[in-house]
Amino acid sequence: MTVMTSPTDTLPAPIPLSRLAVRRIGIDTWRENVAFMHRNCPLYRAEGFQVLSKVEVRANGRAVLATINVVDDEQIVATCELGLSEDAFAELGVEDGHTVTVTHAEPPPSIPALHRKMNGERLDQADFAAIVRDIAAHRYSKIELTAFVVACSQGELDREEVFFLTDAMVATGRRLDWHERPVVDKHCIGGLPGNRTSMLIVPIVAAHGMLCPKTSSRAITSPAGTADTMEVLTDVELPFAKLEDIVRTHRGCLAWGGTADLSPADDVLISVERPLSIDSPGQMIASILSKKIAAGSTHLVLDIPIGPTAKVRTMSEAQRLKRLFEFVATRLHLNLDVMITDGRQPIGNGVGPVLEARDVMRVLENDPRAPNDLRQKSLQLAGRVIEFDPDVRGGDGYAIARDILESGRALAKMNALIDAQGRRPFDHNAPPLGRLSVDIPALDDGVVTGIDNLLIAKIARLAGAPKVRGAGVDLFRKLGDPVRMGETLYRIYADFPAELEFARQAAVQASAYAIGPSAPAAFSLNER
Amino acid sequence: MTVMTSPTDTLPAPIPLSRLAVRRIGIDTWRENVAFMHRNCPLYRAEGFQVLSKVEVRANGRAVLATINVVDDEQIVATCELGLSEDAFAELGVEDGHTVTVTHAEPPPSIPALHRKMNGERLDQADFAAIVRDIAAHRYSKIELTAFVVACSQGELDREEVFFLTDAMVATGRRLDWHERPVVDKHCIGGLPGNRTSMLIVPIVAAHGMLCPKTSSRAITSPAGTADTMEVLTDVELPFAKLEDIVRTHRGCLAWGGTADLSPADDVLISVERPLSIDSPGQMIASILSKKIAAGSTHLVLDIPIGPTAKVRTMSEAQRLKRLFEFVATRLHLNLDVMITDGRQPIGNGVGPVLEARDVMRVLENDPRAPNDLRQKSLQLAGRVIEFDPDVRGGDGYAIARDILESGRALAKMNALIDAQGRRPFDHNAPPLGRLSVDIPALDDGVVTGIDNLLIAKIARLAGAPKVRGAGVDLFRKLGDPVRMGETLYRIYADFPAELEFARQAAVQASAYAIGPSAPAAFSLNER
Numbered sequence A, B: 001m002t003v004m005t006s007p008t009d010t011l012p013a014p015i016p017l018s019r020l021a022v023r024r025i026g027i028d029t030w031r032e033n034v035a036f037m038h039r040n041c042p043l044y045r046a047e048g049f050q051v052l053s054k055v056e057v058r059a060n061g062r063a064v065l066a067t068i069n070v071v072d073d074e075q076i077v078a079t080c081e082l083g084l085s086e087d088a089f090a091e092l093g094v095e096d097g098h099t100v101t102v103t104h105a106e107p108p109p110s111i112p113a114l115h116r117k118m119n120g121e122r123l124d125q126a127d128f129a130a131i132v133r134d135i136a137a138h139r140y141s142k143i144e145l146t147a148f149v150v151a152c153s154q155g156e157l158d159r160e161e162v163f164f165l166t167d168a169m170v171a172t173g174r175r176l177d178w179h180e181r182p183v184v185d186k187h188c189i190g191g192l193p194g195n196r197t198s199m200l201i202v203p204i205v206a207a208h209g210m211l212c213p214k215t216s217s218r219a220i221t222s223p224a225g226t227a228d229t230m231e232v233l234t235d236v237e238l239p240f241a242k243l244e245d246i247v248r249t250h251r252g253c254l255a256w257g258g259t260a261d262l263s264p265a266d267d268v269l270i271s272v273e274r275p276l277s278i279d280s281p282g283q284m285i286a287s288i289l290s291k292k293i294a295a296g297s298t299h300l301v302l303d304i305p306i307g308p309t310a311k312v313r314t315m316s317e318a319q320r321l322k323r324l325f326e327f328v329a330t331r332l333h334l335n336l337d338v339m340i341t342d343g344r345q346p347i348g349n350g351v352g353p354v355l356e357a358r359d360v361m362r363v364l365e366n367d368p369r370a371p372n373d374l375r376q377k378s379l380q381l382a383g384r385v386i387e388f389d390p391d392v393r394g395g396d397g398y399a400i401a402r403d404i405l406e407s408g409r410a411l412a413k414m415n416a417l418i419d420a421q422g423r424r425p426f427d428h429n430a431p432p433l434g435r436l437s438v439d440i441p442a443l444d445d446g447v448v449t450g451i452d453n454l455l456i457a458k459i460a461r462l463a464g465a466p467k468v469r470g471a472g473v474d475l476f477r478k479l480g481d482p483v484r485m486g487e488t489l490y491r492i493y494a495d496f497p498a499e500l501e502f503a504r505q506a507a508v509q510a511s512a513y514a515i516g517p518s519a520p521a522a523f524s525l526n527e528r
Helices: A042-047 A086-092 A113-118 A125-136 A142-155 A159-172 A196-209 A226-233 A240-251 A264-278 A281-294 A314-331 A353-364 A372-384 A398-408 A409-421 A453-462 A496-507 B042-048 B087-091 B111-118 B125-136 B144-155 B159-172 B198-207 B227-232 B240-250 B266-276 B283-295 B315-333 B354-366 B372-388 B397-406 B409-421 B453-462 B497-509
Strands: A019-025 A032-039 A054-059 A064-073 A081-085 A099-104 A184-188 A212-216 A252-256 A297-307 A335-341 A436-442 A446-451 A473-476 A490-493 A512-516 B019-025 B034-037 B054-057 B060-073 B081-087 B099-104 B185-190 B212-216 B250-255 B299-305 B335-342 B436-441 B446-451 B472-475 B488-492 B513-516
Touching: A019 A086, A032 A042, A054 A086, A064 A081, A064 A086, A081 A086, A081 B283, A113 A125, A113 A142, A125 A142, A125 A159, A125 A264, A125 A446, A142 A264, A142 A281, A142 B111, A142 B144, A142 B266, A159 A264, A184 A212, A184 A281, A184 A372, A196 A212, A196 A226, A196 A372, A196 A398, A196 A409, A212 A226, A226 A252, A226 A353, A226 B240, A240 A252, A240 A409, A240 B081, A240 B250, A252 A409, A264 A281, A281 A297, A281 A314, A297 A314, A297 A372, A297 B212, A314 A335, A353 A372, A353 A409, A353 A473, A353 B497, A372 A398, A436 A496, A446 B034, A446 B335, A453 A473, A453 A490, A453 A496, A453 B019, A453 B513, A473 B042, A490 A496, B019 B087, B034 B042, B060 B081, B060 B087, B081 B087, B081 B240, B111 B125, B111 B144, B125 B144, B125 B159, B125 B266, B144 B266, B144 B283, B159 B266, B159 B283, B159 B315, B185 B198, B185 B212, B185 B283, B185 B372, B198 B212, B198 B227, B198 B354, B198 B372, B198 B397, B198 B409, B212 B227, B212 B240, B227 B250, B227 B354, B240 B250, B240 B409, B250 B299, B250 B409, B266 B283, B283 B299, B283 B315, B299 B315, B299 B372, B315 B335, B354 B409, B354 B472, B372 B397, B397 B409, B436 B497, B453 B472, B453 B488, B453 B497, B488 B497
Parallel strands: A019 A081, A032 A064, A184 A297, A212 A252, A297 A335, B019 B081, B034 B060, B185 B299, B212 B250, B299 B335
Antiparallel strands: A019 A099, A032 A081, A054 A064, A054 A099, A436 A490, A446 A512, A473 A490, B019 B099, B034 B081, B054 B060, B054 B099, B436 B488, B446 B513, B472 B488
């Protein structure tokens, strides 16, 4: 056998220019930039691109990276076109049909650091900065993102690494400066259904005159986030300029954080953490603190609930998490006050956006039907925030908060915020609850000795929350309440028969309630 | 504020049936099943589906799971349609327009086990069986797959876990039974450019009369796999019945393994391992041994090359890997003979499909230009395979292999296999090398003291290999060869000027050659 070195028979002609016409492809690939190339695109064939390999697409001096999906249908992309998924198209910022240059993407510069983390090594500050920069710039594929998240979660970051990660996340996005101190905020690590204290604390604290520019997330795995619940009453997706204006006028806001470009790497990371239900301490701290610092907060009250079905199950675990939060906050010059709270059951009665909005408004209106646990917890947390005010004596915060609530000033502030953000129109001022409902009865006489947060959340989600705003669970009994067989423990609301039935079946299988002969002991911190 | 419990104003009507018309979407999502739903699809809105959440699609008693991508373009999918990516559509096996039922997918049953592995726990046999079953059934999203691969890689599986994983991978696919013993095979863990010993061992061993049904992979991260190289000469994508027929007639084959449905979970796992360049010991062993056992092999010779730029760098690492392979092989009743070999440089001269095919054919033709290292290594490995023959005395294998090669019987067998699989037509029997080339010269006088496998592989890939069959690197000097400044170290072949230039620039930046005053020491095993 001999080998010829210069045949010209079957090879395609070389492509002088790597140019294609860009086309917007209306597919939402959820924060992963995808480039669609036709299998017979001469460039695809010539360049040796492969499915899932990455390309760099350039036009007008801007560049985006995207993962290739190969298309066999000319209706989706023609052979002379390059399709871009919604986000990638928007990021490139040119018009349909514009000529773009397509080349093999250099691997993101931080990939060697990613591999070291996957090997279980400790990374330094420069490594985390490089990784987070690449993530925020959408240079990581979903596979690489997942690898980073899992590698950080499994090996557990040490506290210096958590600081590096948080600091890097702050550095990638916008950082607000309100030109005053203190700028206060409050956050809960999550995991408790109900628990809409922010919607009470912000009006109270803002009514006290403190600056509290609260941005919240939507539900990730829960039946409602603060943004979902607030959205029952008012607009939460505000352009940044409007949000800033409301904060300056009213000393606070209750908006969705997604429009403010704070810690954008966090939003990308959440896109893989959510489907995996990953929530490791390091990632939780980086996510929470980077958002707060980027939002310009100087003082933060953090709520860590503990309970058998809360995120944190034991006091020692809570203490460990508290110390890690404190270490990172101090390194970032954030004044942090951690409160460990009772997480043995949902807070308030309603679980689901409309039901939770109802509870919040009842507390603000000093309605006798207002759930007392939500009221008390919110006053305690608001009190701690108010004590960041240098003019308030230690220990006076709670009484000040209670006075603001009882006097109606908190309600007035809430109504001002709702109006400023864009009040929803309702008949008779009432957001609609799900039109279907079913009651779940007690099967025994006794006292409620336990309520499973996870099961209540699951039932509310099966019923349609948070997507169906009026769906959820309304608790008629809480820990320590006496109950007789056949009495209603909770009512499930839904809009669709199938969802009501899913939720009902789950509730029949396991009601989430434990009923015993005598009341459980009062919650005790026994700190240290 | 009051809440109404039965409003009927703005809610969409409930959907009595969760049925849509299926549509094939010509997008290759690389082994991830994707379902495309229009954002305004009533079912999407009613069911509370989310981007990246999974649905179960049923028709005619079959079901596939797919991840949702939301579409905003009616041309891609209409609101009453459900689009399926190529693989998912084929898996469901119905015609375009057929009615399908779409429901929320239950999470794959093995997800709790995945979470335990992500938490660093050890899994048992039932866990691995459940995970691998879900992976083979395409129930894992790309994110979940990545999480599994990274969690297994970072925490390192113990040897029992590697056995469980391997055994589970064998169990998910087809398992061949050739109704005779021994059924022999040979495998290299990879990482050395060139190194096409299989294409010599199979003809030699088959000519000796042993049954050797060799299936190979395509290049994953290397410039050429055995399947890519064999494809220069003949068809390698054979229907299973034809492959079986060739093996029975000729006692061997050199085919691509992808059509035989052996260890299908492995193919899915590779789809994320490849982009991450993950190749942990446990996953390597499970991948290699599951394929061999599924192919019906009873005896295997395994090649572990060691060298400073090979996959395995030290003898102790090689010994550790060897013991792990032996443990798992024994548990699976596979007779395994491990050879640790010299991996300090590429084997043969050519790197890239056409160049490697040239080297192989020169050895078979006893051409004086044949690379001696490729010849010697292949004879040694073939000798070890031949010693699996109960009628061969220990130590006689090498001489038998050499006799088969020198007598031309190996060449005759190779030609028989090439003809049986489907010989490629070439002018003058010569597959075309890349039409462009550039020589890389030595910058010093001296002796070659090192050749970097990784850099040579990278240069060959930049030149276009394996996609461009004739592209690659032809080595003019090997370890210990004297060289004078300006003499050619190697020649790069390519088809496209841009690729030639990429490869040339990389070679100029780092030639991959170390040149010193005196020859390196001979390779020594120093076992134990």
